Amino acid sequence: MARIIGLEALDVRFPTSRRLDGSDAMNPDPDYSAAYVVLRTDADDGFAGHGLVFTIGRGNDVQTAAIHALSHLVVGRDVDEIVADLGAFARSLSADSQLRWLGPEKGVIHMAIGGVINAAWDLAARRAGKPLWRFIAEMSSEQIVAQIDFRYLTDALTPEEAFGILKRAESGKAARIAELIEKGYPAYTTSPGWLGYSDEKLERLAKQAVADGFRTIKLKVGANVEDDVRRCRLARATVGRDIAIAIDANQRWDVGPAIAWLRRLVEFDIAWIEEPTSPDDVLGHAAIRKGVAPMPVSTGEHTHNRVMFKQLLQAQAVDLIQIDAARVGGVNENLAILMLAAKFGVRVFPHAGGVGLCELVQHLAMADFVAISGRMEDRAIEFVDHLHEHFVDPVRIRCGRYLAPSAPGMSAQMKETSIREHRFPGGAVWSQ
Amino acid sequence: MARIIGLEALDVRFPTSRRLDGSDAMNPDPDYSAAYVVLRTDADDGFAGHGLVFTIGRGNDVQTAAIHALSHLVVGRDVDEIVADLGAFARSLSADSQLRWLGPEKGVIHMAIGGVINAAWDLAARRAGKPLWRFIAEMSSEQIVAQIDFRYLTDALTPEEAFGILKRAESGKAARIAELIEKGYPAYTTSPGWLGYSDEKLERLAKQAVADGFRTIKLKVGANVEDDVRRCRLARATVGRDIAIAIDANQRWDVGPAIAWLRRLVEFDIAWIEEPTSPDDVLGHAAIRKGVAPMPVSTGEHTHNRVMFKQLLQAQAVDLIQIDAARVGGVNENLAILMLAAKFGVRVFPHAGGVGLCELVQHLAMADFVAISGRMEDRAIEFVDHLHEHFVDPVRIRCGRYLAPSAPGMSAQMKETSIREHRFPGGAVWSQ
Numbered sequence: 001m002a003r004i005i006g007l008e009a010l011d012v013r014f015p016t017s018r019r020l021d022g023s024d025a026m027n028p029d030p031d032y033s034a035a036y037v038v039l040r041t042d043a044d045d046g047f048a049g050h051g052l053v054f055t056i057g058r059g060n061d062v063q064t065a066a067i068h069a070l071s072h073l074v075v076g077r078d079v080d081e082i083v084a085d086l087g088a089f090a091r092s093l094s095a096d097s098q099l100r101w102l103g104p105e106k107g108v109i110h111m112a113i114g115g116v117i118n119a120a121w122d123l124a125a126r127r128a129g130k131p132l133w134r135f136i137a138e139m140s141s142e143q144i145v146a147q148i149d150f151r152y153l154t155d156a157l158t159p160e161e162a163f164g165i166l167k168r169a170e171s172g173k174a175a176r177i178a179e180l181i182e183k184g185y186p187a188y189t190t191s192p193g194w195l196g197y198s199d200e201k202l203e204r205l206a207k208q209a210v211a212d213g214f215r216t217i218k219l220k221v222g223a224n225v226e227d228d229v230r231r232c233r234l235a236r237a238t239v240g241r242d243i244a245i246a247i248d249a250n251q252r253w254d255v256g257p258a259i260a261w262l263r264r265l266v267e268f269d270i271a272w273i274e275e276p277t278s279p280d281d282v283l284g285h286a287a288i289r290k291g292v293a294p295m296p297v298s299t300g301e302h303t304h305n306r307v308m309f310k311q312l313l314q315a316q317a318v319d320l321i322q323i324d325a326a327r328v329g330g331v332n333e334n335l336a337i338l339m340l341a342a343k344f345g346v347r348v349f350p351h352a353g354g355v356g357l358c359e360l361v362q363h364l365a366m367a368d369f370v371a372i373s374g375r376m377e378d379r380a381i382e383f384v385d386h387l388h389e390h391f392v393d394p395v396r397i398r399c400g401r402y403l404a405p406s407a408p409g410m411s412a413q414m415k416e417t418s419i420r421e422h423r424f425p426g427g428a429v430w431s432q
Numbered sequence: 433m434a435r436i437i438g439l440e441a442l443d444v445r446f447p448t449s450r451r452l453d454g455s456d457a458m459n460p461d462p463d464y465s466a467a468y469v470v471l472r473t474d475a476d477d478g479f480a481g482h483g484l485v486f487t488i489g490r491g492n493d494v495q496t497a498a499i500h501a502l503s504h505l506v507v508g509r510d511v512d513e514i515v516a517d518l519g520a521f522a523r524s525l526s527a528d529s530q531l532r533w534l535g536p537e538k539g540v541i542h543m544a545i546g547g548v549i550n551a552a553w554d555l556a557a558r559r560a561g562k563p564l565w566r567f568i569a570e571m572s573s574e575q576i577v578a579q580i581d582f583r584y585l586t587d588a589l590t591p592e593e594a595f596g597i598l599k600r601a602e603s604g605k606a607a608r609i610a611e612l613i614e615k616g617y618p619a620y621t622t623s624p625g626w627l628g629y630s631d632e633k634l635e636r637l638a639k640q641a642v643a644d645g646f647r648t649i650k651l652k653v654g655a656n657v658e659d660d661v662r663r664c665r666l667a668r669a670t671v672g673r674d675i676a677i678a679i680d681a682n683q684r685w686d687v688g689p690a691i692a693w694l695r696r697l698v699e700f701d702i703a704w705i706e707e708p709t710s711p712d713d714v715l716g717h718a719a720i721r722k723g724v725a726p727m728p729v730s731t732g733e734h735t736h737n738r739v740m741f742k743q744l745l746q747a748q749a750v751d752l753i754q755i756d757a758a759r760v761g762g763v764n765e766n767l768a769i770l771m772l773a774a775k776f777g778v779r780v781f782p783h784a785g786g787v788g789l790c791e792l793v794q795h796l797a798m799a800d801f802v803a804i805s806g807r808m809e810d811r812a813i814e815f816v817d818h819l820h821e822h823f824v825d826p827v828r829i830r831c832g833r834y835l836a837p838s839a840p841g842m843s844a845q846m847k848e849t850s851i852r853e854h855r856f857p858g859g860a861v862w863s864q
Contacts (some may be wrong), residue, residue, distance in 0.1 A: 016832035027529060062498045062534065066494045097460055098491060102539060104734060109539060151710075254583065325711050424476065
């Protein structure tokens with residue numbers, strides 16, 4: 001019998017604040033970082049499970065400590081049991097009667113739980129010899145329902161409703177898998193739109209994005225309204241009418257100021273305004289959505305659990321949602337959120353960028369296409385061309401689309417040399 | 433010029449799980465713990481600032497690590513500047529551009545910020561020679577408004593409205609201070625109602641509570657509905673019609689089951705049902721409130737910031753709220769929450785118990801009475817008679833009321849011997 005013999009958590013940081021990439025209205029100087037998780041087993045197969053929690057620098061040590069605090073729930077457990085019932089494994093981490101107080105189900109402790117759960121899914125998919133998207137997509141509807149913790153969801157989504165959604169998606173699965181492998185999944189790019197960029201750079205990168213096949217670009221907004229009007233006008237003039245332009249305020253505004261600011265930008269046919277205000281403010285998003293119609297409203301990268309997503313949908317506060325692979329309680333909670341989105345008929349545009357988020361979240365979007373919503377041409381995964389070189393199985397983008405990963409696992413594994421050089425504070429990048 | 437020369441964070445745990453005190457439907461085995469904060473200065477006055485974050489055992493090390501992660505924002509700063517503008521100090525901790533990602537404004541990092549902010553208020557009040565409640569209450573209305581971060585609040589409460597509420601409360605302040613010192617502030621007690629207690633013990637402790645002068649008692653519910661019916665009936669028969677009985681489900685239910693369960697208990701004239709469901713579920717609380725009327729609904733001890741409280745009030749999801757001294761961003765955010773409650777005309781019944789929570793929160797309730805709401809007889813502070821012996825200035829209860837503290841500070845300071853013996857894992861209590 002194989003057991004989990006180690007839960008490693010490593011503080012790995014990339015000094016991205018030394019350039020202006022990644023700057024936005026709320027995050028001027030991120031050092032993209034990972035509290036990097038490895039689940040070691042004593043199985044003969046030699047597989048380890050890899051996961052990560054994304055942070056933006058300071059505090060990555062706290063995130064790492066939180067992952068270590070889960071060791072008593074993980075180390076010593078039977079590997080076969082874990083991979084045979086990942087739903088039970090996920091619930092066992094969230095249910096620790098003392099750790100629960102630190103959330104509950106939010107912030108540092110919840111992200112730690114998510115990182116470990118993702119590592120367990122990576123391990124399970126590796127043992128099955130499948131990329132994670134396919135490992136999920138080829139589960140039975142019963143198995144997928146069993147992954148989801150319906151606690152606090154049943155007023156919006158019952159297990160029976162979830163099962164019904166999955167059953168309807170069973171037909172056509174094989175064709176969608178073939179379509180996904182052939183064409184890939186639509187991507188959109190934030191590369192042209194960082195706040196620190198000049199107009200010239202915005203224009204050049206927007207042109208490049210269209211030439212590269214992207215059908216949606218995204219601009220950061222929220223520092224100065226006149227700048228935003230000028231940048232949106234420039235972007236629209238550059239890409240023409242057929243390319244979608246989204247904007248992202250990174251939680252910059254109160255409700256009233258958001259509405260006033262965004263009304264200045266309606267004329268540019270905005271695909272969505274992302275994070276106009278506090279990610280906690282469900283009712284605020286609903287008020288903004290009414291105030292800026294017909295501009296679609298979105299949020300999600302900081303939405304801390306399924307209960308918050310449930311309310312965003314119940315309150316009709318958003319037109320679409322972002323999901324993030326490393327913010328909530330791992331694959332299991334993201335499956336719950338994808339099921340909620342399917343139930344409410346809301347499109348999902350996964351959040352990515354940072355370090356590793358593209359690698360992770362592509363699997364969730366692809367599993368959704370094959371097994372849940374059955375749709376991908378009306379949605380897209382965020383893509384930022386940063387730091388992929390540090391991964392063993394990096395994302396592959398062709399003509400503005402994510403190619404379906406074929407290597408087993410969740411694509412979370414970093415190269416040993418990258419980890420070694422970027423360990424904080426001792427790695428070569430930080431100690432020189 | 434005096435500077436902050438140290439930010440200490442100590443992992444202090446009490447082995448309360450060895451008895452059944454503190455057991456409820458979600459927290460069966462808490463070890464009441466404190467991530468204990470000390471701000472050291474090099475001032476000649478010798479004062480330090482004391483604060484704490486309450487946890488229930490495992491994870492207190494993570495909480496301690498999060499406090500340490502704030503050192504760069506605190507150590508080296510000018511003490512006079514900090515105490516002269518605690519609003520700016522509080523905002524500077526919440527605004528760290530990288531740490532913010534770990535919340536934002538929720539969970540481990542936000543509680544750490546709250547612990548440090550509370551320690552700074554403790555220090556400021558000690559230097560002023562006043563108990564914290566009086567230090568706050570004797571600020572000008574302008575000064576109190578300046579403590580509050582109105583970000584994300586202005587759709588519900590503007591600085592001008594807050595100022596108006598405070599100005600109205602200026603009249604009668606001196607009389608209310610005299611009344612508070614003479615009579616104390618109403619308390620209610622959870623002592624009879626822990627789930628682990630026998631009916632005989634419930635009855636005995638309920639009688640004792642009434643004899644001790646408490647006008648409200650609270651029972652934990654949510655494990656078994658027939659037990660709850662029996663326990664509520666017994667409690668009502670024991671205390672009679674004139675004593676209020678509240679119940680607390682500690683987040684046990686989904687929306688539908690909460691309504692079904694609580695309808696069984698309406699006949700016992702319940703003062704409020706506390707935490708019927710997820711603390712994140714604003715809309716869920718609103719649905720439960722409609723479904724169980726006229727039973728009042730409450731929540732708050734796990735409500736993670738002012739944005740969530742704002743929505744509970746906007747959605748008319750609660751009839752009253754709990755505040756907690758150590759869950760949100762310290763005194764400053766609790767002032768924002770008290771102002772919101774005053775604006776919406778909702779009563780506040782502060783959460784306490786655990787270790788140190790009674791000591792801390794009494795100051796906030798008393799400051800509210802004197803300077804904000806002007807009311808106390810229609811509300812009460814929770815009281816649990818646990819672990820007060822470990823504090824230098826413990827709460828004093830007479831005839832079911834908290835006596836106003838007279839010693840300078842926030843009453844958060846623990847005795848040196850208690851800290852030493854309860855340090856985890858090396859203290860005598862843990863290593864024997």
